[in-house]
Amino acid sequence: MNLYYELLQYPVFSMKEVNTLYANERTARVALGKLLKEKMVYKIRNGLYTCVSGENGGPVANRFQIASAITSSSYVSHHTAFEYYGITDQVFYEIYVGSETRFHDFAFDGYRYHYVKKGINEGIDSPDFSGGIRITNKERTIVDSIKDLNLIAGLEEVLMCVTSFKNLNEDKLLQYLSAYGSTFLYQKLGFIFEQYQLEMGVSANFLKVCKNKSGNAKRYLTNGINEPAYSGEWKLVYPKDMKKLKNGGIEDATV
Numbered sequence: 001m002n003l004y005y006e007l008l009q010y011p012v013f014s015m016k017e018v019n020t021l022y023a024n025e026r027t028a029r030v031a032l033g034k035l036l037k038e039k040m041v042y043k044i045r046n047g048l049y050t051c052v053s054g055e056n057g058g059p060v061a062n063r064f065q066i067a068s069a070i071t072s073s074s075y076v077s078h079h080t081a082f083e084y085y086g087i088t089d090q091v092f093y094e095i096y097v098g099s100e101t102r103f104h105d106f107a108f109d110g111y112r113y114h115y116v117k118k119g120i121n122e123g124i125d126s127p128d129f130s131g132g133i134r135i136t137n138k139e140r141t142i143v144d145s146i147k148d149l150n151l152i153a154g155l156e157e158v159l160m161c162v163t164s165f166k167n168l169n170e171d172k173l174l175q176y177l178s179a180y181g182s183t184f185l186y187q188k189l190g191f192i193f194e195q196y197q198l199e200m201g202v203s204a205n206f207l208k209v210c211k212n213k214s215g216n217a218k219r220y221l222t223n224g225i226n227e228p229a230y231s232g233e234w235k236l237v238y239p240k241d242m243k244k245l246k247n248g249g250i251e252d253a254t255v
Contacts, residue, residue, distance in 0.1 A: 003031050004040050007051050011061040011131045012069035014047050045070075045106050061131075063095050063111050068134040070113065073100040075124050075134035077116055079153045081141040082161040084133070096152060098124075098136070116152075119144060120179040123172065138165060139172040146189045147180065155222045155239070163196045170206045177213070187214035188221060191234040195243060 022028040035041040041049050042059050050061040067076045078096040082088050095113045105114050123140025145158045190210025193202045221238040229240040
């Protein structure tokens with residue numbers, strides 16, 4: 001048996017997979033240790049491995065597969081999910097990973113993997129032929145990114161990503177908004193979607209639901225607003241030139 005070729009069927013693997021190939025765990029560990037010493041396998045972190053590619057010498061697993069294998073419940077989220085969907089125009093080296101089980105942030109192959117506390121259960125997909133990737137779908141990614149606007153990507157980057165989508169599934173969006181049950185989230189998402197209603201194909205009914213669920217509290221859309229403007233309709237303080245942000249949308253549009 002050639003252990004390396006056996007393990008190639010797993011983009012990411014642990015001792016569990018190695019143990020199935022041997023009569024006892026000690027023999028399995030010795031065999032894996034030999035592959036590590038011969039630099040045919042990379043150690044991603046404690047208990048997690050990937051084979052070395054014979055083509056380029058890099059890891060067989062990509063960053064999305066690694067993120068999906070860190071814990072039994074982990075999945076790609078936030079800005080990293082936008083990258084998977086091809087929305088961003090550059091590669092980011094911070095990988096955001098949702099998980100029920102907390103893990104310590106770690107670095108591997110030039111990327112840093114960050115733990116994000118799991119939110120709701122809905123909206124996590126396992127795309128066909130992806131090699132084990134688990135990822136928030138487009139609607140869930142948008143909801144999460146707007147919910148955590150000040151924690152991960154920031155307004156400019158989130159607007160660039162969110163407004164790249166058209167004809168989103170509004171039923172899914174409302175499902176995830178309801179699951180979170182945050183009036184502030186309805187308020188933020190509804191306001192942003194209204195600014196880009198024509199570009200994104202958002203229905204008036206969807207905006208009406210968000211408005212009715214957003215409550216009466218006056219809030220700030222994001223932190224660090226230098227030139228504030230106020231929407232009395234949404235009771236929200238926002239950057240005056242929001243739609244003129246570098247990546248924020250139509251350059252000559254005004255709020």
